[in-house]
Amino acid sequence: MRYSSVIIVSTVFLFSAISVSAATDTDKDRVSDDDEKNVYHTDCKNPDTDGDGFSDYSEIINGYSPHEKGKKMEETDFDKDKLRDKLERLLGTNLGNPDTDGDGVSDGDEIFSGNDPRDKTEGARLKGKRIQIGIKEQKLRISTGRVILGEYLVSTGVLAAPTPLGSFKVDNKTPRAWSARWKLWMPWWMSLRHGSFGIHELPEWPNGKKEGERSIGRRASHGCVRLGIDYAKSIYDWTDLGTPVQIQESLY
Ligand SMILES: [Ca+2]
Ligand SMILES: [Ca+2]
Ligand SMILES: [Ca+2]
Numbered sequence: 220m221r222y223s224s225v226i227i228v229s230t231v232f233l234f235s236a237i238s239v240s241a242a243t244d245t246d247k248d249r250v251s252d253d254d255e256k257n258v259y260h261t262d263c264k265n266p267d268t269d270g271d272g273f274s275d276y277s278e279i280i281n282g283y284s285p286h287e288k289g290k291k292m293e294e295t296d297f298d299k300d301k302l303r304d305k306l307e308r309l310l311g312t313n314l315g316n317p318d319t320d321g322d323g324v325s326d327g328d329e330i331f332s333g334n335d336p337r338d339k340t341e342g343a344r345l346k347g348k349r350i351q352i353g354i355k356e357q358k359l360r361i362s363t364g365r366v367i368l369g370e371y372l373v374s375t376g377v378l379a380a381p382t383p384l385g386s387f388k389v390d391n392k393t394p395r396a397w398s399a400r401w402k403l404w405m406p407w408w409m410s411l412r413h414g415s416f417g418i419h420e421l422p423e424w425p426n427g428k429k430e431g432e433r434s435i436g437r438r439a440s441h442g443c444v445r446l447g448i449d450y451a452k453s454i455y456d457w458t459d460l461g462t463p464v465q466i467q468e469s470l471y
């Protein structure tokens with residue numbers, strides 16, 4: 220997945236992990252030694268780990284990275300596992316260990332292929348997945364529980380053939396489906412309402428030419444939801460049979 224094409228956003232931020240109780244706090248910055256070592260990977264003997272003039276505590280409670288000057292935790296990836304620090308806190312993974320469950324696959328690769336980075340059981344999938352599509356925004360959003368993992372531009376149906384609104388489930392998946400009606404291939408096909416429409420990569424003519432490449436972010440299809448080629452496969456891999464899909468006028 221090319222992360223430049225992905226808008227990472229998140230909902231609520233959890234402050235509860237900071238213990239200001241009687242726990243040992245060597246540098247007296249209100250973040251316990253335990254949390255500094257195990258949760259935030261900051262220096263428990265220096266109240267201002269990155270030396271930017273703001274204490275670790277004030278940075279953390281205001282959503283800033285205690286490791287990088289002037290950066291928010293939604294922008295930083297301390298352990299370089301492609302999962303940003305804020306998402307690690309929301310998902311309960313370790314922001315200082317690129318492979319929280321120790322199964323040899325990084326947290327970022329697990330999350331964005333739909334696996335659970337906290338469960339090393341072979342093939343354990345992420346739970347509480349949800350896809351939402353906003354017609355107004357021309358975006359598809361993937362979430363687990365209340366945590367938004369990413370938003371991607373799509374093309375939905377033109378006004379004369381609009382994408383149906385409502386609640387659906389992915390009822391079939393195939394890497395490459397053929398549309399007998401339109402005589403073209405639909406790579407990374409995820410069927411909705413038993414194939415009456417679906418979500419797929421930009422369609423492809425038998426000569427290999429892609430259809431509608433310049434229309435991503437605008438209505439262009441006959442009812443399906445088209446995904447850009449940079450991220451269609453990863454959304455396909457992330458999605459399970461039965462994943463709920465909500466198609467709504469607006470995401471907000
Ligand atoms: Ca401390
Ligand atoms: Ca600081
Ligand atoms: Ca990370």
Ligand SMILES: [Ca+2]
Binds near residue numbers: 320
């Ligand atoms: Ca792992």
